[in-house]
Amino acid sequence: MKALIVAPSWIGDTVLAQALFIRLHEHTPGLQLDALAPGWVAPVLERMPEIAEVIESPFAHGELSLKARHRIARRLAEGGYRRAYVLPNSLKSALIPFFADIPERIGFIGEKRYGLINRRHTLNKALLPQMAERFAQLAEEPGAPLPRPLPPPRLSSSSAQRAAAVAALGVDFPDKLAVFCPGAEYGPAKRWPSRHFAALANSLASLGYAVWLLGSAKDRAVGQQIVDQADPAGPPRNLCGSTSLTQAIDLLAAATLVVCNDSGLMHVAAALGRPLIAVYGSSSPEFTPPLSAQATIVSLALECSPCFQRECPLRHFDCMNKLDPQRVLDACLAKARA
Numbered sequence: 001m002k003a004l005i006v007a008p009s010w011i012g013d014t015v016l017a018q019a020l021f022i023r024l025h026e027h028t029p030g031l032q033l034d035a036l037a038p039g040w041v042a043p044v045l046e047r048m049p050e051i052a053e054v055i056e057s058p059f060a061h062g063e064l065s066l067k068a069r070h071r072i073a074r075r076l077a078e079g080g081y082r083r084a085y086v087l088p089n090s091l092k093s094a095l096i097p098f099f100a101d102i103p104e105r106i107g108f109i110g111e112k113r114y115g116l117i118n119r120r121h122t123l124n125k126a127l128l129p130q131m132a133e134r135f136a137q138l139a140e141e142p143g144a145p146l147p148r149p150l151p152p153p154r155l156s157s158s159s160a161q162r163a164a165a166v167a168a169l170g171v172d173f174p175d176k177l178a179v180f181c182p183g184a185e186y187g188p189a190k191r192w193p194s195r196h197f198a199a200l201a202n203s204l205a206s207l208g209y210a211v212w213l214l215g216s217a218k219d220r221a222v223g224q225q226i227v228d229q230a231d232p233a234g235p236p237r238n239l240c241g242s243t244s245l246t247q248a249i250d251l252l253a254a255a256t257l258v259v260c261n262d263s264g265l266m267h268v269a270a271a272l273g274r275p276l277i278a279v280y281g282s283s284s285p286e287f288t289p290p291l292s293a294q295a296t297i298v299s300l301a302l303e304c305s306p307c308f309q310r311e312c313p314l315r316h317f318d319c320m321n322k323l324d325p326q327r328v329l330d331a332c333l334a335k336a337r338a
Contacts, residue, residue: 003083004076004102006093007037009061010185011245011264012288014041014134015271017087017221018153018293022166023139024085034079036072036096043245045266047155056071063091073099085138086117106138131288152291153271157253165250169239174210178332179252180236181267181269182226183219184195187310188285189282190261190327193322194222198236199325200259202333205234209256214265215247217241222284257332262288270295275335277328281309281319296331 003024008014014037026033032292035045035329042054057072059065069092084097089110100117106119114120122141127133128146132153137146154155167171182197184190201211213223213236223240230236243251248265252258253272260266260276262283262295269276270290278290278313280299284306289297299305 002034002079002081003028003085004081005033005035005302006084006086006088006097006156007035007041008087009038009041011041011044013087013131013269014044015153015155015264015267016288016291017135017149018048018050018271019132019136020085020139021048022151023136025050027139032206034078040245042247044155046159047249049156069095070099072096076102077102077234087135087138091270092117098125108134113190129286150291153267154273155249155268155271157250157272162250165243165247166254169242170245171237175256176209176256177254178204178209178211178257178259179255180211180213180226180291181215181221181258181263181265182213183215183240183331184261185216185218189307189309189311189317190263191222192261192279192281192323194225195229196323196325196328197226200328201226201236202231203325203329211236212251213238213240214243214251257315257335259328259332266290275338277331277335279323279328281305281323282309282312285310296335298328298331
Protein backbone atom coordinates (compact mmCIF):
# COMPACT_ATOMS: atom_id res chain seq x y z
CA MET A 1 0.00 0.00 0.00
CA LYS A 2 1.39 3.39 -1.04
CA ALA A 3 -0.07 6.71 -0.01
CA LEU A 4 0.89 10.32 -0.65
CA ILE A 5 0.75 13.26 1.74
CA VAL A 6 0.30 16.70 0.19
CA ALA A 7 2.08 18.52 3.00
CA PRO A 8 1.49 22.00 4.40
CA SER A 9 3.68 24.91 3.36
CA TRP A 10 4.54 25.89 6.95
CA ILE A 11 7.12 24.22 9.18
CA GLY A 12 4.93 24.25 12.29
CA ASP A 13 1.90 22.85 10.49
CA THR A 14 4.07 20.05 9.11
CA VAL A 15 5.18 19.09 12.62
CA LEU A 16 1.58 19.15 13.82
CA ALA A 17 0.62 16.80 10.98
CA GLN A 18 2.83 14.00 12.29
CA ALA A 19 0.01 12.58 14.41
CA LEU A 20 -1.82 11.87 11.14
CA PHE A 21 1.20 10.03 9.75
CA ILE A 22 1.49 7.89 12.87
CA ARG A 23 -2.22 7.03 12.76
CA LEU A 24 -2.04 6.05 9.09
CA HIS A 25 0.74 3.57 9.85
CA GLU A 26 -1.30 2.18 12.75
CA HIS A 27 -4.29 1.68 10.46
CA THR A 28 -2.25 0.15 7.61
CA PRO A 29 0.78 -1.91 8.69
CA GLY A 30 3.45 -1.93 5.99
CA LEU A 31 2.26 1.36 4.53
CA GLN A 32 4.71 3.34 2.40
CA LEU A 33 3.95 6.98 3.06
CA ASP A 34 5.57 9.60 0.83
CA ALA A 35 5.18 13.37 1.02
CA LEU A 36 4.87 16.06 -1.64
CA ALA A 37 6.25 19.15 0.09
CA PRO A 38 7.98 22.49 -0.50
CA GLY A 39 11.74 22.33 -0.17
CA TRP A 40 11.76 24.57 2.88
CA VAL A 41 9.76 22.07 4.98
CA ALA A 42 11.40 18.92 3.59
CA PRO A 43 14.07 18.70 6.38
CA VAL A 44 11.32 18.33 8.98
CA LEU A 45 9.68 15.47 7.07
CA GLU A 46 13.06 13.80 6.59
CA ARG A 47 13.40 13.55 10.39
CA MET A 48 10.08 11.68 10.69
CA PRO A 49 10.37 7.89 10.56
CA GLU A 50 6.84 7.63 9.13
CA ILE A 51 7.84 9.33 5.83
CA ALA A 52 9.66 7.16 3.29
CA GLU A 53 10.38 9.74 0.57
CA VAL A 54 9.96 13.48 0.18
CA ILE A 55 9.08 14.72 -3.31
CA GLU A 56 9.75 18.42 -3.75
CA SER A 57 6.87 20.71 -4.64
CA PRO A 58 8.51 23.74 -6.31
CA PHE A 59 5.61 26.17 -6.02
CA ALA A 60 5.71 29.46 -4.13
CA HIS A 61 2.81 30.50 -1.92
CA GLY A 62 -0.23 31.14 -4.14
CA GLU A 63 1.45 29.96 -7.36
CA LEU A 64 -0.83 28.01 -9.72
CA SER A 65 1.50 26.84 -12.59
CA LEU A 66 -0.82 24.26 -14.12
CA LYS A 67 1.79 22.94 -16.57
CA ALA A 68 4.28 22.27 -13.77
CA ARG A 69 1.59 20.57 -11.71
CA HIS A 70 0.77 18.32 -14.68
CA ARG A 71 4.46 17.36 -14.99
CA ILE A 72 4.69 16.38 -11.33
CA ALA A 73 1.38 14.52 -11.58
CA ARG A 74 2.67 12.43 -14.49
CA ARG A 75 5.64 11.38 -12.37
CA LEU A 76 3.41 10.51 -9.42
CA ALA A 77 1.02 8.57 -11.66
CA GLU A 78 3.79 6.01 -12.14
CA GLY A 79 4.23 5.58 -8.38
CA GLY A 80 1.25 3.35 -7.74
CA TYR A 81 -0.30 5.54 -5.05
CA ARG A 82 -3.73 4.38 -3.91
CA ARG A 83 -4.52 7.30 -1.62
CA ALA A 84 -3.59 10.95 -1.29
CA TYR A 85 -4.14 12.98 1.87
CA VAL A 86 -4.43 16.65 0.95
CA LEU A 87 -3.65 18.66 4.09
CA PRO A 88 -3.91 22.27 2.84
CA ASN A 89 -7.47 23.40 2.23
CA SER A 90 -6.79 25.27 -1.02
CA LEU A 91 -8.10 24.17 -4.38
CA LYS A 92 -4.69 24.22 -6.05
CA SER A 93 -3.22 21.85 -3.43
CA ALA A 94 -5.69 19.16 -4.58
CA LEU A 95 -4.84 19.45 -8.28
CA ILE A 96 -1.76 17.20 -8.46
CA PRO A 97 -3.40 14.08 -6.90
CA PHE A 98 -6.37 14.62 -9.23
CA PHE A 99 -4.14 15.00 -12.30
CA ALA A 100 -2.21 11.89 -11.18
CA ASP A 101 -5.43 9.82 -11.07
CA ILE A 102 -4.81 8.70 -7.49
CA PRO A 103 -8.04 6.78 -6.73
CA GLU A 104 -8.75 8.04 -3.20
CA ARG A 105 -8.17 11.73 -2.56
CA ILE A 106 -8.85 12.61 1.05
CA GLY A 107 -9.22 16.01 2.68
CA PHE A 108 -11.56 18.65 4.00
CA ILE A 109 -13.98 20.22 1.54
CA GLY A 110 -11.98 23.45 1.61
CA GLU A 111 -12.38 25.75 -1.38
CA LYS A 112 -15.33 23.87 -2.95
CA ARG A 113 -13.10 20.98 -4.00
CA TYR A 114 -15.95 18.54 -4.59
CA GLY A 115 -14.55 17.01 -7.77
CA LEU A 116 -10.94 17.02 -6.63
CA ILE A 117 -11.46 15.47 -3.18
CA ASN A 118 -13.55 12.30 -3.27
CA ARG A 119 -13.36 11.26 0.39
CA ARG A 120 -14.53 14.48 1.88
CA HIS A 121 -14.43 15.57 5.51
CA THR A 122 -16.46 18.48 6.83
CA LEU A 123 -14.67 20.49 9.49
CA ASN A 124 -16.38 20.92 12.86
CA LYS A 125 -14.19 23.45 14.66
CA ALA A 126 -15.90 22.86 18.00
CA LEU A 127 -15.14 19.13 17.90
CA LEU A 128 -11.62 19.66 16.52
CA PRO A 129 -10.28 22.85 18.17
CA GLN A 130 -6.60 22.08 17.51
CA MET A 131 -4.89 22.05 14.15
CA ALA A 132 -3.18 18.73 14.96
CA GLU A 133 -6.59 17.18 15.59
CA ARG A 134 -7.87 18.39 12.24
CA PHE A 135 -4.97 16.76 10.43
CA ALA A 136 -5.35 13.52 12.41
CA GLN A 137 -9.06 13.37 11.60
CA LEU A 138 -8.16 12.58 7.99
CA ALA A 139 -6.99 9.13 9.10
CA GLU A 140 -10.56 8.29 10.14
CA GLU A 141 -13.71 7.77 8.14
CA PRO A 142 -15.63 11.00 7.47
CA GLY A 143 -17.88 11.73 10.43
CA ALA A 144 -16.19 9.18 12.72
CA PRO A 145 -14.99 10.40 16.14
CA LEU A 146 -11.29 11.19 16.53
CA PRO A 147 -9.53 8.81 18.95
CA ARG A 148 -7.70 10.71 21.67
CA PRO A 149 -5.11 11.37 22.94
CA LEU A 150 -3.09 12.08 19.84
CA PRO A 151 0.41 10.66 19.56
CA PRO A 152 2.86 13.53 20.11
CA PRO A 153 5.23 14.61 17.33
CA ARG A 154 8.77 13.24 17.50
CA LEU A 155 11.66 14.35 15.32
CA SER A 156 14.95 12.47 15.28
CA SER A 157 18.40 13.94 15.93
CA SER A 158 21.40 11.74 16.64
CA SER A 159 24.44 12.73 18.67
CA ALA A 160 26.51 12.57 15.46
CA GLN A 161 24.10 14.93 13.69
CA ARG A 162 24.21 17.38 16.60
CA ALA A 163 28.00 17.29 16.68
CA ALA A 164 28.16 17.88 12.93
CA ALA A 165 25.86 20.90 13.18
CA VAL A 166 28.03 22.49 15.86
CA ALA A 167 31.24 21.68 13.97
CA ALA A 168 29.88 23.18 10.75
CA LEU A 169 29.42 26.51 12.52
CA GLY A 170 32.93 26.45 13.93
CA VAL A 171 31.76 27.12 17.48
CA ASP A 172 32.46 25.45 20.79
CA PHE A 173 29.56 23.66 22.42
CA PRO A 174 28.75 25.23 25.81
CA ASP A 175 27.86 23.38 29.00
CA LYS A 176 24.54 25.24 29.26
CA LEU A 177 22.92 26.43 26.05
CA ALA A 178 19.78 28.57 25.79
CA VAL A 179 18.45 28.88 22.25
CA PHE A 180 16.13 31.77 21.41
CA CYS A 181 13.97 31.70 18.28
CA PRO A 182 12.94 35.37 17.98
CA GLY A 183 11.28 35.23 14.55
CA ALA A 184 7.78 34.34 13.41
CA GLU A 185 7.16 33.98 9.69
CA TYR A 186 3.50 35.03 9.89
CA GLY A 187 4.19 38.57 11.09
CA PRO A 188 5.45 40.93 13.80
CA ALA A 189 2.36 40.54 16.02
CA LYS A 190 3.66 37.07 16.99
CA ARG A 191 7.11 38.35 18.01
CA TRP A 192 8.12 39.11 21.57
CA PRO A 193 10.02 42.45 21.48
CA SER A 194 13.75 42.33 20.88
CA ARG A 195 14.43 44.38 24.04
CA HIS A 196 12.67 41.70 26.10
CA PHE A 197 14.73 38.94 24.47
CA ALA A 198 17.88 41.01 25.19
CA ALA A 199 16.95 41.43 28.87
CA LEU A 200 16.28 37.70 29.16
CA ALA A 201 19.62 36.94 27.47
CA ASN A 202 21.41 39.11 30.04
CA SER A 203 19.73 37.29 32.92
CA LEU A 204 20.50 33.83 31.56
CA ALA A 205 24.10 34.81 30.73
CA SER A 206 24.57 35.84 34.37
CA LEU A 207 23.51 32.30 35.30
CA GLY A 208 26.15 30.72 33.09
CA TYR A 209 24.14 30.11 29.93
CA ALA A 210 25.45 30.71 26.46
CA VAL A 211 22.63 32.22 24.37
CA TRP A 212 22.30 31.47 20.65
CA LEU A 213 19.70 32.98 18.33
CA LEU A 214 18.23 30.76 15.60
CA GLY A 215 16.02 31.65 12.68
CA SER A 216 15.93 32.27 8.97
CA ALA A 217 17.71 35.00 7.03
CA LYS A 218 14.55 37.10 7.45
CA ASP A 219 15.17 37.03 11.22
CA ARG A 220 18.77 38.21 11.03
CA ALA A 221 17.86 41.88 11.61
CA VAL A 222 15.73 41.01 14.64
CA GLY A 223 18.59 38.89 15.95
CA GLN A 224 20.98 41.81 15.52
CA GLN A 225 18.61 44.07 17.44
CA ILE A 226 18.76 41.62 20.34
CA VAL A 227 22.57 41.54 20.20
CA ASP A 228 22.75 45.34 20.08
CA GLN A 229 20.49 45.72 23.12
CA ALA A 230 22.14 42.98 25.19
CA ASP A 231 25.09 43.39 27.55
CA PRO A 232 28.13 43.97 25.30
CA ALA A 233 30.29 42.02 27.75
CA GLY A 234 28.56 38.78 26.78
CA PRO A 235 26.08 39.24 23.92
CA PRO A 236 24.09 36.39 22.36
CA ARG A 237 25.46 34.71 19.23
CA ASN A 238 23.25 35.64 16.26
CA LEU A 239 22.96 32.54 14.05
CA CYS A 240 19.79 33.66 12.28
CA GLY A 241 20.27 32.97 8.59
CA SER A 242 23.58 31.17 9.21
CA THR A 243 22.17 27.64 9.41
CA SER A 244 20.11 25.35 7.25
CA LEU A 245 16.85 24.08 8.71
CA THR A 246 18.53 20.69 9.12
CA GLN A 247 21.29 22.28 11.22
CA ALA A 248 18.74 24.29 13.18
CA ILE A 249 16.92 21.07 14.08
CA ASP A 250 20.13 19.59 15.46
CA LEU A 251 21.11 22.73 17.35
CA LEU A 252 17.67 22.85 18.96
CA ALA A 253 18.07 19.18 19.88
CA ALA A 254 21.31 20.10 21.69
CA ALA A 255 19.82 22.98 23.68
CA THR A 256 19.48 22.94 27.45
CA LEU A 257 16.58 25.39 27.18
CA VAL A 258 14.61 26.92 24.30
CA VAL A 259 12.59 30.16 24.26
CA CYS A 260 10.38 30.72 21.20
CA ASN A 261 7.58 32.77 19.80
CA ASP A 262 4.68 30.79 18.34
CA SER A 263 6.58 29.71 15.25
CA GLY A 264 7.70 26.74 13.23
CA LEU A 265 10.87 26.36 15.27
CA MET A 266 8.76 26.29 18.44
CA HIS A 267 6.99 23.20 17.15
CA VAL A 268 10.34 21.69 16.10
CA ALA A 269 11.73 22.21 19.62
CA ALA A 270 8.59 20.62 21.09
CA ALA A 271 8.92 17.61 18.79
CA LEU A 272 12.55 17.23 19.89
CA GLY A 273 11.43 17.06 23.52
CA ARG A 274 13.51 20.04 24.64
CA PRO A 275 12.60 22.11 27.74
CA LEU A 276 10.65 24.88 26.02
CA ILE A 277 9.15 28.24 26.95
CA ALA A 278 6.59 29.27 24.32
CA VAL A 279 5.57 32.95 24.24
CA TYR A 280 2.10 33.68 22.85
CA GLY A 281 0.50 37.02 22.02
CA SER A 282 -1.66 37.43 18.91
CA SER A 283 -2.09 33.70 18.30
CA SER A 284 -3.79 30.99 20.30
CA PRO A 285 -2.24 28.25 22.42
CA GLU A 286 -5.64 26.56 22.20
CA PHE A 287 -5.29 26.17 18.42
CA THR A 288 -1.58 25.51 17.85
CA PRO A 289 0.01 24.61 21.19
CA PRO A 290 3.44 23.00 21.39
CA LEU A 291 2.58 19.31 21.75
CA SER A 292 5.08 18.39 24.44
CA ALA A 293 5.02 17.76 28.16
CA GLN A 294 8.32 19.67 28.26
CA ALA A 295 6.67 22.91 27.08
CA THR A 296 5.47 25.81 29.22
CA ILE A 297 3.20 28.41 27.62
CA VAL A 298 3.55 32.04 28.73
CA SER A 299 0.76 34.40 27.72
CA LEU A 300 -1.05 37.39 29.19
CA ALA A 301 -4.35 36.13 27.69
CA LEU A 302 -5.62 39.68 27.20
CA GLU A 303 -9.20 40.36 26.19
CA CYS A 304 -8.05 41.39 22.72
CA SER A 305 -6.08 38.15 22.23
CA PRO A 306 -5.93 36.13 20.11
CA CYS A 307 -6.54 38.45 17.18
CA PHE A 308 -4.62 36.30 14.63
CA GLN A 309 -3.46 39.48 12.86
CA ARG A 310 -0.03 40.02 11.35
CA GLU A 311 0.24 43.39 13.10
CA CYS A 312 -1.56 44.67 16.19
CA PRO A 313 -4.90 46.09 15.00
CA LEU A 314 -5.11 48.29 18.13
CA ARG A 315 -1.52 49.54 17.64
CA HIS A 316 -0.55 49.09 21.30
CA PHE A 317 0.81 45.52 21.08
CA ASP A 318 0.08 45.05 24.78
CA CYS A 319 -0.05 41.26 24.48
CA MET A 320 3.73 41.22 23.95
CA ASN A 321 4.95 44.60 25.23
CA LYS A 322 3.46 43.98 28.67
CA LEU A 323 4.72 40.39 28.87
CA ASP A 324 7.80 41.35 30.84
CA PRO A 325 11.15 39.49 30.75
CA GLN A 326 10.96 38.56 34.44
CA ARG A 327 7.86 36.47 33.82
CA VAL A 328 9.61 34.52 31.08
CA LEU A 329 12.76 34.22 33.18
CA ASP A 330 10.73 32.75 36.04
CA ALA A 331 9.35 30.15 33.63
CA CYS A 332 12.89 29.38 32.45
CA LEU A 333 14.15 28.93 36.01
CA ALA A 334 11.21 26.70 36.90
CA LYS A 335 11.98 24.60 33.83
CA ALA A 336 15.67 24.38 34.82
CA ARG A 337 14.72 23.16 38.33
CA ALA A 338 12.29 20.52 37.04
